[in-house]
Amino acid sequence: MKTIKSFFILTLLFTLGYGTYFYFHDTDGPLALLDPSGGSITRKTPITLTLNDETSMLAQVTIVLIQDGKTVEILNKDYPENTPIAREEIDLSKQFLKDGLLTLQITSRDRSIYHFGDGNTATTSFQLIRDTRPPLIEVLSTAHNLTVGGAGIVAYSIGEVVENSGVQIGDYFFPGHQQLSGDYLCLFTFPYNADPEEIPQVVAMDEAGNQGVGGFYYRLKQPKFKVDKIPISDRFLKRKMPQFQDFFPQAETPLEVFLNVNRILRPKNRAWLSDVAAMTSDSFEWSQSFLRQPGAATRATFGDRRHYFHNDKEIDQQTHLGIDLASIARAKVPATNSGTVVYTDIMGIYGQCIIIDHGLGLQTLYAHLSSMAVEVGDVVERGQIIGRTGATGLAGGDHLHYGIIVGGVPVNPIEWWDKNWVRNNITSKLQLSSEQ
Numbered sequence: 538m539k540t541i542k543s544f545f546i547l548t549l550l551f552t553l554g555y556g557t558y559f560y561f562h563d564t565d566g567p568l569a570l571l572d573p574s575g576g577s578i579t580r581k582t583p584i585t586l587t588l589n590d591e592t593s594m595l596a597q598v599t600i601v602l603i604q605d606g607k608t609v610e611i612l613n614k615d616y617p618e619n620t621p622i623a624r625e626e627i628d629l630s631k632q633f634l635k636d637g638l639l640t641l642q643i644t645s646r647d648r649s650i651y652h653f654g655d656g657n658t659a660t661t662s663f664q665l666i667r668d669t670r671p672p673l674i675e676v677l678s679t680a681h682n683l684t685v686g687g688a689g690i691v692a693y694s695i696g697e698v699v700e701n702s703g704v705q706i707g708d709y710f711f712p713g714h715q716q717l718s719g720d721y722l723c724l725f726t727f728p729y730n731a732d733p734e735e736i737p738q739v740v741a742m743d744e745a746g747n748q749g750v751g752g753f754y755y756r757l758k759q760p761k762f763k764v765d766k767i768p769i770s771d772r773f774l775k776r777k778m779p780q781f782q783d784f785f786p787q788a789e790t791p792l793e794v795f796l797n798v799n800r801i802l803r804p805k806n807r808a809w810l811s812d813v814a815a816m817t818s819d820s821f822e823w824s825q826s827f828l829r830q831p832g833a834a835t836r837a838t839f840g841d842r843r844h845y846f847h848n849d850k851e852i853d854q855q856t857h858l859g860i861d862l863a864s865i866a867r868a869k870v871p872a873t874n875s876g877t878v879v880y881t882d883i884m885g886i887y888g889q890c891i892i893i894d895h896g897l898g899l900q901t902l903y904a905h906l907s908s909m910a911v912e913v914g915d916v917v918e919r920g921q922i923i924g925r926t927g928a929t930g931l932a933g934g935d936h937l938h939y940g941i942i943v944g945g946v947p948v949n950p951i952e953w954w955d956k957n958w959v960r961n962n963i964t965s966k967l968q969l970s971s972e973q
């Protein structure tokens with residue numbers, strides 16, 4: 538009891554002492570915070586000033602704008618008693634300003650009894666750079682022949698340092714990669730599921746938030762995708778669905794698990810490809826076309842519209858976004874070009890899979906493997922055996938599901954197997970970024 542009492546007395550003394558200390562020792566003016574506190578702004582960037590003086594309360598603020606030696610007062614305001622915090626939106630859109638450096642000088646006063654009751658005054662200056670010009674983009678490559686579901690590359694230069702740049706097609710964005718020359722290369726796909734009316738454009742955003750747009754000439758071909766009927770047997774469902782049951786514990790029948798795998802797990806796994814796409818180098822470390830697994834027959838192609846049937850009733854539709862290659866069971870799988878291994882593990886519908894990065898967002902996917910012979914970080918050569926085919930994940934029988942991915946979006950591998958296509962559409966445009 539005695540200890541509790543002395544603890545209380547101590548706390549009381551401490552609180553009193555602390556309060557007294559502050560009452561007589563607030564010799565600082567209010568704290569002024571500006572958001573943004575520096576860097577670049579556009580004509581429209583919202584600027585917010587926050588003033589804080591919880592000790593002595595706010596009395597008054599003056600905001601002065603300075604550019605090229607000219608001074609304009611843009612706010613002079615008194616605060617009512619007991620105002621600890623104030624927020625002021627600063628609107629510079631009506632000021633006559635030039636692009637370049639400008640200063641906002643904030644002078645504020647509190648209600649401290651110091652200075653014979655005049656309070657403490659604090660002055661803080663913030664320097665901002667006004668930038669209202671969008672980045673200027675010059676497209677260096679010409680004649681872009683695109684196919685829906687296929688790839689293309691664009692070379693461009695930008696007149697200033699930017700935060701990001703790349704190719705925008707509808708909601709899809711493919712980041713560009715700056716080269717040693719200072720110019721940029723952007724490998725992109727006209728996505729298999731994008732509206733053919735969308736217009737691909739090079740976009741760039743500077744630090745202030747100004748967006749520049751650069752158009753480029755292109756031709757777009759719409760391929761005819763195959764329509765495939767796929768019967769789903771009860772035997773297949775009983776054999777393959779137990780491994781996916783954990784993902785969907787509420788699903789009551791193997792058919793229900795299958796539909797969940799198709800409609801929920803499949804899109805999730807595709808979205809995951811976008812995360813893997815970020816693990817890419819800024820240049821290609823290959824120059825030849827891509828290999829095709831030797832001796833294997835093509836069982837399914839890119840873009841196949843698959844209609845799934847169960848007991849003669851259509852139950853679902855999906856698009857096949859790779860090429861299925863089948864030969865013997867546990868066939869050797871070669872790396873189809875040189876690159877760096879960025880993923881080796883089990884991933885949903887793909888089962889055991891390997892992803893190799895080939896630079897500029899270009900990656901190859903090897904799915905349903907029975908074994909894997911490489912690890913993340915390994916640098917592999919074109920033709921090097923990286924694993925063996927299998928039927929892991931959502932596969933009915935032993936085969937290789939081979940995918941080529943551009944910026945996280947599957948593309949048609951056929952183009953990359955054709956050395957003329959690779960030369961005409963990809964490698965011949967790479968030099969453009971280094972020619973001055």
Ligand SMILES: [Zn+2]
Pocket residue numbers: 837857859860861937938939
């Ligand atoms: Zn497949």
